[in-house]
Amino acid sequence: MKTELDAARDLSAQIAGAIRDAIVAGQLIVDERLPSESELADKFGVSRPTVREALKRLAAQSLIRTQRGASGGAFVNRLRYEEAYGQQITTSTLLLSMNAVSFETACEARYALERACAPLAAQRRSADHLAAMRAEIHRQGQPGLSDESFCASDVAFHRALVDAAENPVLSYHLAGAVEAMQPLMNMITFTARDRTEIIARHGALADALEARDAAAAEAALQALCAYTIRLGRDVAAKRTRRTQEA
């Protein structure tokens, strides 16, 4: 039934797959202890190092955690949003850098996704969310702020927007999209005028949420998207010109 597919894979990959399937299928529930490495080795007919490699694969995906000592072992891990965020961000970042995704494509995706949050955020935003956004806007206006810090604050601002939608599933999916943009954004040099423009848009967005005006929020995001893509185009154009000169 499975030998055709499995034959091509390492034993540790097969074992990891079998255990993962059991977890996904709910045969192993959260916090349940797996058999010890020796027992697993016997069960699968392999040596302990092979079992360990399989377990490390699962640990890398946060599917299990291990504990040493008596009554230790490998336990099915409750996948928390915070852990999933990290992996999601790493994967998204690498996807962008390794596949030479254009700034425009990534930017379009990011703002499209944020736009999805706008109506919910307008409806549910708390005073805390608004305060967080205003704080970042203030930060972005401070003189002497490095481009990198400006980008970091931009990310924090947008994450506050996403969190304002009060939907953890949405926050999870957007974490990657928002954070993965940061390396791309860091390639942009923001002039004082650029910053003023962006800060104004952020202000408009915060105002819209405060007024619970979904349409205005979407419009602000749309404008922000267009402006950011324009900035990206300028950078690309400058680089092309420089390359041609050289």
Next chain:
Amino acid sequence: MKTELDAARDLSAQIAGAIRDAIVAGQLIVDERLPSESELADKFGVSRPTVREALKRLAAQSLIRTQRGASGGAFVNRLRYEEAYGQQITTSTLLLSMNAVSFETACEARYALERACAPLAAQRRSADHLAAMRAEIHRQGQPGLSDESFCASDVAFHRALVDAAENPVLSYHLAGAVEAMQPLMNMITFTARDRTEIIARHGALADALEARDAAAAEAALQALCAYTIRLGRDVAAKRTRRTQEA
């Protein structure tokens, strides 16, 4: 600088982290070969099994691939969308099941995200995308279709919608959201009337895309979302009633 954080982790986790950082930072480029396991063992001052565990961790995240034989070894893997999809879907599915996310929350997130695709899909949809959607609609209308197949077709329909936006980054982020809903959807029993209703909405959505009418597409999605959440509520209500009876 790092010893405080590293001290708590296994050697294999530290080594995997070091290599991962090098990949993310671009110090190791795609298709570049890592030193052999023996060389890595020397370099990090650990044994080969420990290095292997570290490499398996990275392999589990598709960051590297290994090849046997002469001139084999571990190579930095180009993270492809297809591979990333799979991990994304597994993670999303587990996040939903392990954190007892309500059907409503997941559904809301999914449709909010799809709504983000609607304007782009309306603008860029090709004849192929439309054909794929129509085909799934036709499939959904066939008598004798199991609930499971109906759900699978629903997923295929929505993925066609997402792909119609012609933005791979968007497709990637939505893959998890759409696919992870399937197990939750499978818990619903669709009556003939439910199906008729859903198929009508799907038809309206396809019509809107064909007419390149973004607003109509968003409206259709909104309606579909509301209807699906209602179905979920009914199921939950029935289950509660049954539990109380018992």
Next chain:
DNA sequence: AGAAATCATTTGTCAGACATTTAAATGTAT
């Protein structure tokens, strides 16, 4: 009874060996 010491279990790590795969080098025959 309470604290200390011991024990048993389990993961973490190491060393060395052999099996298997694969590409390159070598040799051979046409």
Next chain:
DNA sequence: ATACATTTAAATGTCTGACAAATGATTTCT
């Protein structure tokens, strides 16, 4: 000289056995 077969070397895959370290349970001593 080219084409094919053979050998070789390098690398990963796997196994065995061992010891270290952590940790909860047990026993012992006060």
